[in-house]
Amino acid sequence: MTATxxxxxxxxxxxxxxxxxxxxxxxxxxxxxxADPPYGINYRSGSRKRKFTTIRNxxxxxxxxxxxxxRVLKDGGALYCYTRWDVYAEWYNRISQHFTIKNCIIWHKNxxxxxxxxxxxxxxxxxxIYAVKGRHILKGKRISDVWQVPRDPxxxxxxxxxxxxxxxxxxxxxxxxxxxxxxxxxxxxxGDCVAAKKLGRRFIAFDVEQQYIDAANGxxxxxx
Amino acid sequence: MTATxxxxxxxxxxxxxxxxxxxxxxxxxxxxxxADPPYGINYRSGSRKRKFTTIRNxxxxxxxxxxxxxRVLKDGGALYCYTRWDVYAEWYNRISQHFTIKNCIIWHKNxxxxxxxxxxxxxxxxxxIYAVKGRHILKGKRISDVWQVPRDPxxxxxxxxxxxxxxxxxxxxxxxxxxxxxxxxxxxxxGDCVAAKKLGRRFIAFDVEQQYIDAANGxxxxxx
DNA sequence: ATGTCGTTTGAATCCCGCA
DNA sequence: CTGCGGGATTCAAACGACA
Numbered sequence: 001m002t003a004t005x006x007x008x009x010x011x012x013x014x015x016x017x018x019x020x021x022x023x024x025x026x027x028x029x030x031x032x033x034x035a036d037p038p039y040g041i042n043y044r045s046g047s048r049k050r051k052f053t054t055i056r057n058x059x060x061x062x063x064x065x066x067x068x069x070x071r072v073l074k075d076g077g078a079l080y081c082y083t084r085w086d087v088y089a090e091w092y093n094r095i096s097q098h099f100t101i102k103n104c105i106i107w108h109k110n111x112x113x114x115x116x117x118x119x120x121x122x123x124x125x126x127x128x129i130y131a132v133k134g135r136h137i138l139k140g141k142r143i144s145d146v147w148q149v150p151r152d153p154x155x156x157x158x159x160x161x162x163x164x165x166x167x168x169x170x171x172x173x174x175x176x177x178x179x180x181x182x183x184x185x186x187x188x189x190x191g192d193c194v195a196a197k198k199l200g201r202r203f204i205a206f207d208v209e210q211q212y213i214d215a216a217n218g219x220x221x222x223x224x
Numbered sequence: 225m226t227a228t229x230x231x232x233x234x235x236x237x238x239x240x241x242x243x244x245x246x247x248x249x250x251x252x253x254x255x256x257x258x259a260d261p262p263y264g265i266n267y268r269s270g271s272r273k274r275k276f277t278t279i280r281n282x283x284x285x286x287x288x289x290x291x292x293x294x295r296v297l298k299d300g301g302a303l304y305c306y307t308r309w310d311v312y313a314e315w316y317n318r319i320s321q322h323f324t325i326k327n328c329i330i331w332h333k334n335x336x337x338x339x340x341x342x343x344x345x346x347x348x349x350x351x352x353i354y355a356v357k358g359r360h361i362l363k364g365k366r367i368s369d370v371w372q373v374p375r376d377p378x379x380x381x382x383x384x385x386x387x388x389x390x391x392x393x394x395x396x397x398x399x400x401x402x403x404x405x406x407x408x409x410x411x412x413x414x415g416d417c418v419a420a421k422k423l424g425r426r427f428i429a430f431d432v433e434q435q436y437i438d439a440a441n442g443x444x445x446x447x448x
Numbered sequence: 449a450t451g452t453c454g455t456t457t458g459a460a461t462c463c464c465g466c467a
Numbered sequence: 468c469t470g471c472g473g474g475a476t477t478c479a480a481a482c483g484a485c486a
Contacts, residue, residue, distance in 0.1 A: 085328035089313035102344045104309035106330050108370050118361050120326040121354065121369035130345065137342050142478050145345035146332050267459050268473090279459085308459065334481070339460035341477040348480095350459070377482085378457060385459050 005029050005181065005204065013193065013205040013213045018185045021206040022068035030072045030204075031180035034171055034192045035081040036163060038062060040090070063094040065185055070098040072183065075134040078175040082107075082163065083127045091129060099131035103145045107167060110150040128167075138174045158215035159189035168195035176201055190216025194223045229253050229405065229428065237417065237429040237437045242409045245430040246292035254296045254428075255404035258395055258416045259305040260387060261286060264314070269384040276384035280432060285311065287318040289409055294322040296407065299358040302399040306331075306387065307351045315353065323355035327369045331391060334374040352391075362398045382439035383413035392419035400425055414440025418447045 003010040006024040014021055040062065069079060079099055083091040088104075095101060105128040112122030128147075149166045168191050176182060184192045184205035189212065196203040197220060207213050227234040230248040238245055262282035269276040293303060303323055307315040312328070319325060329352040336346030352371075373390045392415050400406060402424040408416045411431035420427040421444060431437050 086325070088328075089316045092313045101310070102340065103347070104312075105345060106332070106349055106370070108330070108332070112366070112368055116326065117366060119356070119359065121329060121362070122366050123327070124368040124370045125330055132343070135343060138345070142336070142341060142346050144336055144348040144479085146330070146348050263459065265459070269459080282459095306459090333458095335458065336479060337458050337460060338477070339458090340462075341460090344461080346479070347458085347460075374481090375458085 018065040025072040030183040032176040033079040033183045101131045103130040162189040168192040242289040249296040254407040256400040257303040325355045327354040330370045386413040392416040
């Protein structure tokens with residue numbers, strides 16, 4: 001027998017658009033949401049050998065899902081949403097329409113990025129907006145809002161904007177308990193699901209691209 | 225003989241409102257601007273022993289000065305403006321109306337802050353928006369957009385929101401050359417002026433509070 | 449120099465009383 | 468009931484004193 005919420009099986013990556021997927025989830029059924037949406041900047045992997053195609057739905061800020069995300073999240077639950085300094089203003093405004101934003105966590109990654117080599121500083125961070133519905137208490141001892149976590153080695157990337165599993169582990173440990181249900185609206189490389197599995201949480205994930213779902217399922221199988 | 229630009233003497237902290245002060249400066253007369261405006265958050269110095277009064281003009285986002293700041297800055301000059309994650313969206317939008325924003329630098333400070341001790345992460349960073357007029361080239365070797373610099377020890381504070389001189393030194397070295405003129409619209413503790421003086425730049429600074437001007441002049445004299 | 453322990457502090461936020 | 472204002476509070480990192 002497989003556990004489900006609404007119509008959807010748990011611990012599964014569903015090949016669905018977020019907006020459709022969220023419609024199938026009941027109100028207040030989710031403990032934690034970890035979202036790594038398309039940043040809305042038409043991202044193209046900058047590496048020489050164009051390993052990936054352009055990300056779908058990445059030309060405009062896509063934030064409709066936030067309404068349903070708020071609905072399905074339990075009172076006292078948390079939302080973590082990755083973003084970047086140049087689109088932060090948009091995301092900040094949209095998220096704060098539904099949630100209470102508590103922190104902007106800095107993911108301080110090692111190494112540098114490319115970009116304008118002479119007229120800009122080397123990009124070494126991304127943002128992680130931490131927001132809550134009602135009152136959410138963080139577990140364990142108090143930690144700072146700057147997280148130094150190295151990137152995954154480039155060769156191991158299965159997705160162009162892959163985040164380290166370590167980040168997802170930190171989020172899950174601070175903001176959920178075992179057996180809690182973690183919603184992953186944009187599954188991508190599946191790192192959030194891997195972390196949930198490792199830490200004994202259940203998850204429900206969505207992605208539209210079958211190739212990434214396959215890659216993520218591969219990583220989940222390895223983590224078993 | 226004292227050097228001046230417009231009606232104002234150089235290497236001096238003028239007891240003036242920024243908007244009035246900037247009116248006295250000619251177009252394209254400034255090489256670099258370092259701004260630490262009131263964030264618009266009604267900050268009350270949170271320490272036990274209320275050493276400082278509240279900050280003037282901190283009840284609203286005050287951004288009129290940006291228009292004149294753009295006018296007085298040379299083409300190819302840079303603006304650095306401190307802000308914080310919860311008002312960043314406002315400042316980002318206003319600055320980008322006049323300048324091209326190139327980076328959001330993270331000042332990663334040591335220690336933590338107070339705040340919501342159980343429901344939020346410990347605040348350990350502030351933002352520094354780096355923006356340009358035209359094409360600005362950073363000097364020296366490429367560095368990252370995360371700057372780890374310890375705070376000044378609290379006991380040495382002469383202003384409630386004092387920034388380390390080290391930060392100003394980094395800004396000045398990356399974005400100006402000797403003898404260049406640095407504009408400091410909100411002088412505060414005078415750290416930016418001290419850095420300019422140490423590095424052989426000239427400066428022109430404004431502040432409305434005579435007590436902070438006196439304190440800043442004290443620090444300048446020490447740095448001599 | 450290295451280690452332990454006690455003290456201090458932070459661009460807070462919560463929460464209560466009062467208007 | 469909402470809005471404002473001031474006091475109380477809390478933790479980990481940094482610092483200083485001392486062994």
